[in-house]
Amino acid sequence: xxxxxxxxxxxxxxxxxxxxxxxxxxxxxxxxxxxxxxxxxxxxxxxxxxxx
Numbered sequence: 596x597x598x599x600x601x602x603x604x605x606x607x608x609x610x611x612x613x614x615x616x617x618x619x620x621x622x623x624x625x626x627x628x629x630x631x632x633x634x635x636x637x638x639x640x641x642x643x644x645x646x647x
Contacts, residue, residue: 613621621633630636 618633621636624630625633625636628636630639
């Protein structure tokens with residue numbers, strides 16, 4: 596486990612399990628909102644969150 600006091604290298608891989616329904620919704624969102632792929636949706640969400 597990591598906390599805010601530790602230095603973590605950028606790009607740490609993680610494994611997550613998402614339901615098929617959620618993956619389908621992400622695919623549909625990407626397609627309808629001009630995102631290149633579902634990864635781009637996630638990257639945009641993370642960037643928005645980082646901005647505050």
